[in-house]
Amino acid sequence: MWNAYILRCKDGTYTRIRIPVALVYQEEHPDRPSAQKREAQIKRWTRAKKEALISRNIKSLHQLSKSRD
Numbered sequence: 001m002w003n004a005y006i007l008r009c010k011d012g013t014y015t016r017i018r019i020p021v022a023l024v025y026q027e028e029h030p031d032r033p034s035a036q037k038r039e040a041q042i043k044r045w046t047r048a049k050k051e052a053l054i055s056r057n058i059k060s061l062h063q064l065s066k067s068r069d
Contacts, residue, residue: 002035004042006025007022008024
């Protein structure tokens with residue numbers, strides 16, 4: 001199994017250049033390409049949408065998705 005995940009950094013952001021301190025979201029995928037595709041999708045999202053995903057707030061996640069259309 002492969003994973004797509006989000007790390008929260010020490011300063012509260014989600015970025016590669018800061019030191020991560022906590023795994024805040026993880027989902028399993030059957031293969032590497034699907035995990036990489038999902039990771040790329042999540043990286044394009046706004047912070048608000050990532051927060052909704054992390055908190056598993058489906059209603060908010062759907063509203064934030066519609067607002068970009």
